[in-house]
Amino acid sequence: MMKKTGFWFAIAVGIATACFISAKSHASTPYPDAPGERFSVEVTGTGPDVLLIPGLACSRAVWDGTAAHLKGHYRLHIINIAGFAGEGAGANANGEVVAPTVDAIDSYIKKQHLHPIVIGHSLGGTMGLMLAKKYPEDIAKLIIVDALPYAAVIFSPVATVETIKPQASLIKAQFEGMTDEAFQSQEPGSLARMVSAAKDLPKLVMWRSQSNRHTFAQAFFDDLVTDLRPDLASITTPSTLLIPVSEQDGQDAVTISAFYKGQYANMPNLKLIEINNSRHFVMLDQPDAFYSAIDTSLK
Helix, strand or coil, rough: CCCCCCCCCCCHHHHHHCCCCCCHHCCCEECCCCCCEEEEEEEEEECCCCEEEEECCCHHHHHHHHHHCCCCCCCEEHHHHHHHHCCCCHHHHHCCCCHHHHHHHHHHHHHCCCCCCCEEEEEEHHHHHHHHHHHHHHHCCCEEEEECCCCCCCCCCCCCHHHHHHHHHHHHHHHCCCHHHHHCCCCHHHCCCCCCCCCHHHHHHHHHHCCCCCHHHHHHHHHHHCCHHHHHHHHCEEEEEEEEHHHCCCCCHHHHHHHHHHCCCCCCCCEEEEEEECCCHHHHHHHHHHHHHHEEEHC
């Protein structure tokens, strides 16, 4: 099962790495300010509000194609987590990363008087779930792009926070203790399994190398020790889960869907949409099918 279910979680460290274009290529505003920054945000387009959260070590530019598709009909709030992909680390340079960033997103939503649809990829999808759990009043709808409510099942289907924490702590310490050269060379093979086009691999490695080391390691740790499965029954926000299915990797939609349905079994108001011939970065592998699924989910 684990072999077939997972190019979202194929190799744990591989999940952490993929994005395309520098966050610095966009005009963005740090929130709440540069020293206390948890994320920066770029606002573009007109219409109902949509907030997009990229995954671990990713630039907001992973959403560039999605933004071009949506901005004629929606006002987009496109986030870059502080410390990822060349963004200044701000308050994410020390201490916990994921939960405080979720709290900062809630603060941004409330101060801007928003009630957005939230789209999150990978760790961004997990953060969307955390937002819906803790601040259900914030979100009109949630679209989760290939994320799990408990990422530690990448190590073991019977993992718990207690059993995984020592391993997660070791991984965090190893990442923080690596030389730059070792960090930059980690897991190129697993990264290649996250997207379909080989030409993307050098950029994936480059963006991981430009992430703040503590922010990267701590956010990965935070993800591994956050189990949202007990909370799914209380998350009533209308939600859609987009699932990649990679036939070239021997996957089939029935097996993949059964795995994800099992992980999200207790979550009401959740619809699942499979995207065929795609790996973890669905929006890059199959953009047309991805945009069609997003359009359907936004309605």
